[in-house]
Amino acid sequence: MSDVPAAYQASKGSILDVDRDFYNSLTEGKAERTLVTIHTVPLRDGLAWEVPAGHVFRIKITEGSQVGDFNMWNLHNPRERMWASRTRQLQRAHVSTYDRLWSTLPYLRPMATIIDDTLADYGVDAQGGRVHDLLGTRCDPYVNRMLTGEDFDHHCHSNLVRAVEPWGLTEFDIHDVLNIFQCTGLNDDDKYFMKACPARKGDYLEFFAETDLLCAMSCCPGGDLSIDLWGPDARDPLETCNPLDVEIYRIDAELLIGWESPSVAAYAGRHGRKAPTTDWAAIKREHCC
Template sequence: MTDIHTPPSDAEARRRVEPVICYPNDTLPAAPLDLYQRARATAEKVDEVLVPARDARCFEVPAGHFFRISSVEGSQVGDLNLWNLTDLSERFYSGKTRALHGTHISTGERMWSSFPNLRPMATVVSDSLDWYGIDDFGGSVHDVIGTRCDPYTGNLLSSNQYHYCCHSNLTRALADHLGLSLHEAEPHVHDVLNVFMCTGFTRDTGQYFMKASPVRPGDYIDFFAEIDLLGGLSACPGGDCSSEHSSDEAACYPLLVETFKPQNGALTSWASPSVNGYDRSHGL
């Protein structure tokens, strides 16, 4: 056990210092949510991809379209990657999304892209689990705090050679979709939005926890594609993540990804966001 140092005489005063929000987001450009929701209401379905249990698939969504991820057969969580369709180096930045919006995202919040672009990639337009909020354990849904289950951590903690982790599934799906080798595809797989997953941090040890997801068949989360997107979604081998997430023991189910095209004229006032305007002429 690690020795704990004796607290100083002013320890309680130090603990009582008020916190300060690192990134106040009241000046963050707001999504035109009313516009998106009106357009979504009349949008026409144009494509769908069924992601098998314990597997992953890629899908493409043009800028200005919508995509929905749905639970269709049983309680199931998914790990979502997003890339710029024409430039894989621009990808979802979970850490900055967390810093801007918090540990979990829902309606009106956005998935932001990596440096140097730092722009919205997708906006949450509707979330059937928005009622869940934050539970008594500090848990909530759709987190940007976890990474993704992966074979390297499994090997580190338990010498487990499991090959259907979300990292592995996403790597294979990206390689298949783009005609890459697994070696070429793997570096592009990145930290995820844990769709439907219910997570938080323990109050006593600060450890990342998961609990049974509240998702049920028919639940969904709708996104608006702000740029041309390539998505990758893994139906996690943990199922609803009530007990474990890297084994064949949990009951697992498919996830459905549907793409919707807005009617002509529904988004006439919208334009795809430009890359971040930071001036690098004087150096980084």
């Protein structure tokens, strides 16, 4: 591995300098938490749900290994949505505890912070695989048609499209995903690979909602990815598919004293223009909550 320092580094007191004690205090066994609801994402299907700011949501393996493709938007302004590529730069390509999921420009703020991960100790395996990846993106029917000549309507992209339609969102709102529980890396040819999911029943990834969120997830039709989806050894991996649960918790108000949702990026939005026609700073403030 390279010992070259990261390009984006946290300075003390910056928004990248995470208050670990605060987030540790919100985890199970340390915080007064009330289970608000449980959602089940059916196998080979998608689901969307809302999470109020200051709540915790947990994505959990309930039956067998399964990969989930995750999207996220500001509940009140879907133009602000999770930005996978900037999160890779500011955090890492495979995220875990204390990493944050960042929003798109011109907002650029943490939307959620990972506070607990039962796979945090997985590390790097012998093939260079790691879990919870931002390297790749969702499977989709367009690539599948290109590779196989066949149509399949329950790829993650399509599952997410169906999931968000009740909120007035469309296919154009679906974006690059966080692949939860997925084990991936880059091979010696610098090409993306996927391995069998190491998560087992009871494993979970847990987030603290920094803003009011609309979340969506697809239970990948590839299941645990132990069976090839494309290529000479490809076959239907239905036998490896399982549902996933989403648990939402309300945190005791006293634990949140002093916490507030992050502000949108302070940049005024002039972009070198002397007299911008649009007051982007005012628009961002209007949609910040």
